[in-house]
Amino acid sequence: MNKSFTEILEKISMHDHLTDHEASLAMKLILHGDISDEEIAAFLLGMRMKGETVVELTSFVQEMRSVAVPVEVDTKHAVDLCGTGGDKSGTFNISTTAMFIVAGAGVPVLKHGNRSVSSKSGSYDVLELLGAVPNLQKKQVEELFNKTGMAFMFAPNFHPAMKYVMPARRALKMRTFFNILGPLVNPANVKCQVIGAFNKETAKKMIQILGNLHTENAYTVNAHDGLDEVSTTSQSEIFELKTHLSGDSVTFDPISLGYEKTDHNSLLGGDAKQNAQILMNVLEGKSTKAQRDIAELNALFAIRASNITDDLEEAKEMAVRSIDSGEAGKKLDQFIKESQAIAAG
Structure with a gap:
């Protein structure tokens, strides 16, 4: 009963x-x-x-x-990279920046995201300010991905039933389990993911859930400094899912891949306009070293998660080449132009 x-x-x-x-x-x-x-x-x-x-x-x-409204595309090697939010860190939009570095390295990206909830600027806000059209429907997203190897899926368009939950979430004004669910309900049902979590316990739960749901390759991460990204200011706890779930997390130090430690202030962003400028600076090779390093580091983990390579050093080389060759910047331009054209019909 x-x-x-x-x-x-x-x-x-x-x-x-x-x-x-x-x-x-x-x-x-x-x-x-x-x-x-x-x-x-x-x-x-x-x-x-x-x-x-x-x-x-x-x-x-x-x-x-x-x-959910399903996005029906070929997801082979396609990766989603996002965070739970709620880390209250004030950093620039690291995973959105990394998205174009990953795409510039030849890895398909199916990013699931939203407007800002807990930060000054969500991935949607930055993409919109850059001139892209993030507010696309199912068929438009499928067309964009098939043309560019990239897509951004605006959560409310693919999870219409969430309208029943929003009044309660707004009234509570606190983190709930929906912060955990968001990154786990990618409408394209990607099999490769990097998810940042606001604490280690949540990162551990998320990798177990992904394991229950037949994900192929995934990392869930939480940095010791509290970031829901792989950090360059501290070590990070990283859980990995391959064909089977590795038991506990591995403590990752960015120094092991040649990245210098930095301080939190060097990673701070601002509103959508400031964050969009930082994103463009990174892709054009005009950013600070600290800004480039953290975007590149998170991109290389996504490249590794895509299973195109099984080596982090090679993934780093691909991320570096994506920026230095200008491919990452070209992917941003392509994404903006194609999303505009598709939205205009």
Whole structure:
């Protein structure tokens, strides 16, 4: 017999974990608009206070994927690189910058993103300011990817059921498990990912969820300085998924790949305009060394995750060449022009 949503709320209020069936039912009811804003807020808060399990989160991801608008393209070697957000770091848009370095290295990119939620400037905001059209629908995204080997999928266009959750998330004004789910529900169902997490525990949960969902290659990372990226200011904890899940994280030091340590202030961004300028400077070889290094470092992990190479040193060479040859900058130009043309019809 199905438990009602009220019974599920009762259960989590007692700090009892949900079964996979209960978690799926709760998410299904929410995503079909059957639950009030107040009940959704209670559910989000209750889950946060209790602590979400990998079983629960895997079920939530499966339900969200089942109602998403699918992007139907060839995903071989295609990679998504994004973070959970919520690290409150104030850095420039590192993964958005890295996206073009990765594409310039010949690796397909299917990036899933949003407007800013917790930062001054989300990936959507920066791409829009650069002149690209990030607000594309399914067929347009498929066309853009098939033409350029790159796509940006604006989350609200592919997860329309999330409209039922937004009022509760806005009212709570705090991080909820949806910060964890966002990077796990790529509409193209990519098999290669790099995901930055706001703490090590979340990075560990996310790699386990990806393992449950038949992802082929993935890294989840959390830096010791708190960044949801691979950092150049500190060491980072990195979990890796290949054909099987490696047990615990590996502590990665950027010095091992020849990167100098820097300080947090050297990575700070600002609003979308400032961040767009930093992105262009990196791709044009005009940025500071610290800005280039962290974008390049995150790009090389994405190149490695794509499985085009299984060697981090070779992935670094590909990232360096992408910038120095101008290919990364050309990919940005191509992305802007093609997205404009497709949006104009």
